[in-house]
Amino acid sequence: QFNHHSPPTGSPxxxxxxxxxxxxxxxRFCPYSHRTGLVLxxxxxxxxxxxxxxxxxxxxxxxxxxxxxVPAIQLPHLPGQPALVESLVIAEYLDExxxxxxxxxxxxxxxxxxxxxxxxxxxxxxxxIYPVLFTTxxxxxxxxxxxxxxxxxxxxxxxxxxPYFGGDKIGIVDYMIWPWFERFPALxxxxxxxxxxxxxxxxxxxxxxxxxxxxxxxxATGLDPRIHAKFMRTRHEGKAxxxxxx
Amino acid sequence: MSETEHFTxxxxxxxxxxxxxxxxxxxRFCPYAHRVHLVLDAKKVPHHDVxxxxxxxxxWFREVSSSTKVPALELAREPGNPVLIESLIICDYLEEKYPxxxxxxxxxxxxxxxxxxxxxxxxxISAIYKLLLHDNPAELGNTDLYAGLDIYEEELKLRGTDYxxxESPGMLDYMIWPWCERFGGxxxxxxxxxxxxxARFGTLVGIGTVKKIIFxxxxxxxxxxxxxxxxxxxxxxxxxxxxxxxxxxxxMKTRRAGNADYNML
Numbered sequence: 250q251f252n253h254h255s256p257p258t259g260s261p262x263x264x265x266x267x268x269x270x271x272x273x274x275x276x277r278f279c280p281y282s283h284r285t286g287l288v289l290x291x292x293x294x295x296x297x298x299x300x301x302x303x304x305x306x307x308x309x310x311x312x313x314x315x316x317x318x319v320p321a322i323q324l325p326h327l328p329g330q331p332a333l334v335e336s337l338v339i340a341e342y343l344d345e346x347x348x349x350x351x352x353x354x355x356x357x358x359x360x361x362x363x364x365x366x367x368x369x370x371x372x373x374x375x376x377x378i379y380p381v382l383f384t385t386x387x388x389x390x391x392x393x394x395x396x397x398x399x400x401x402x403x404x405x406x407x408x409x410x411x412p413y414f415g416g417d418k419i420g421i422v423d424y425m426i427w428p429w430f431e432r433f434p435a436l437x438x439x440x441x442x443x444x445x446x447x448x449x450x451x452x453x454x455x456x457x458x459x460x461x462x463x464x465x466x467x468x469a470t471g472l473d474p475r476i477h478a479k480f481m482r483t484r485h486e487g488k489a490x491x492x493x494x495x
Numbered sequence: 496m497s498e499t500e501h502f503t504x505x506x507x508x509x510x511x512x513x514x515x516x517x518x519x520x521x522x523r524f525c526p527y528a529h530r531v532h533l534v535l536d537a538k539k540v541p542h543h544d545v546x547x548x549x550x551x552x553x554x555w556f557r558e559v560s561s562s563t564k565v566p567a568l569e570l571a572r573e574p575g576n577p578v579l580i581e582s583l584i585i586c587d588y589l590e591e592k593y594p595x596x597x598x599x600x601x602x603x604x605x606x607x608x609x610x611x612x613x614x615x616x617x618x619x620i621s622a623i624y625k626l627l628l629h630d631n632p633a634e635l636g637n638t639d640l641y642a643g644l645d646i647y648e649e650e651l652k653l654r655g656t657d658y659x660x661x662e663s664p665g666m667l668d669y670m671i672w673p674w675c676e677r678f679g680g681x682x683x684x685x686x687x688x689x690x691x692x693x694a695r696f697g698t699l700v701g702i703g704t705v706k707k708i709i710f711x712x713x714x715x716x717x718x719x720x721x722x723x724x725x726x727x728x729x730x731x732x733x734x735x736x737x738x739x740x741x742x743x744x745x746x747m748k749t750r751r752a753g754n755a756d757y758n759m760l
Contacts, residue, residue, distance in 0.1 A: 335614050338611055
């Protein structure tokens with residue numbers, strides 16, 4: 250596997266191997282990019298990883314991702330070497346194009362729609378917690394709003410009555426929401442209050458979290474919460490340092 | 496009694512016969528709900544329309560739509576009558592459940608590329624919404640409103656077909672249509688200058704071109720090659736729900752004044 254860590258603006262286009270292997274453009278700490286990494290790992294899709302420094306995007310990046318966004322995947326084995334953006338579009342494409350033994354989206358159209366709705370329902374929790382993760386002066390109601398937005402996930406995992414949102418096996422909802430659940434524990438290290446999710450209010454969700462943490466794809470692509478915390482602190486100081494991952 | 500009566504506070508939940516027909520909770524002027532109407536009508540899927548007063552929602556609506564937003568699609572043939580929300584999720588569901596009039600390309604890559612263009616249009620719309628709902632549109636001055644539309648003009652030109660979907664409208668055509676229909680309303684308040692420029696957007700809204708056909712050494716037919724917007728306006732699914740620019744403008748004015756006239760029609 251070819252891993253390239255891109256230096257920022259002014260850097261020449263990296264010499265990427267012309268071997269027709271799928272390329273994944275990522276930022277090491279971006280949760281949306283993380284989603285793509287999880288799908289690639291879960292489905293064991295061969296790929297090269299190119300890390301992009303988001304604060305100083307190299308000029309050549311626009312050739313691969315038209316809006317300069319991560320994640321992006323590029324398909325060099327196809328005519329025109331097309332690229333795709335949008336983490337959920339990428340996930341659906343990969344699941345369809347590489348069915349293999351691990352189908353992540355449900356086959357049933359209704360179940361698939363309900364799963365997509367559940368994934369979408371993480372958005373209010375993400376918006377609420379974002380300033381807590383990345384700034385030093387979040388609004389006072391950020392954490393209460395965050396917890397309220399997570400209640401629906403505790404409800405849902407309880408109602409589904411299965412170890413994963415995907416059922417007995419890990420599925421697309423588990424993977425698509427995981428990146429944030431890997432980052433929330435960093436708050437123990439960044440906040441004076443050493444904040445963590447309440448074990449009673451989120452009993453089943455925390456059980457789910459501990460189970461998913463054992464998943465092979467999660468372990469292969471994950472970062473320890475202390476490293477996430479380290480990165481968040483560099484953001485607090487206004488000087489995001491992506492190198493803390495390497 | 497308006498033909499599209501919007502249920503409000505104090506109204507009783509409408510009762511339908513147990514006919515296995517899905518219910519679309521909608522608002523007559525909502526562009527996101529409009530997307531679902533288009534897909535249902537394109538695929539000829541029977542449905543009951545239930546219009547909701549979004550400013551003063553009926554009490555029972557909270558139990559229908561977990562987001563209390565429209566569109567919401569209540570399925571009638573699944574256990575528990577589940578309700579789907581989010582226009583794109585609903586449309587993708589309908590596409591998979593009712594494949595007889597396919598709206599996405601079969602090829603997973605082409606489908607993904609179309610979905611990206613749908614997402615991108617949503618981002619363009621968030622930017623342009625400021626104009627559609629602005630108190631004093633004149634204040635917006637020289638903002639290049641339609642900068643985000645250039646890529647669609649280029650893409651349609653590149654595809655070389657009547658519609659983004661090819662020879663008939665596809666999901667991308669329908670998912671962006673509701674806003675393209677509403678652009679026609681902007682000139683009623685902001686003047687003709689705000690209309691889409693046929694020079695800039697020749698493929699989307701250009702004036703039809705005359706095509707001369709030579710048949711048996713003689714000039715026989717003169718066809719008008721219609722552009723995308725005119726073609727879409729002839730589409731049966733579009734026609735079912737179509738409102739002209741003046742009507743959209745009239746509604747938007749009431750919305751701007753904070754007193755949306757849902758039952759205007």
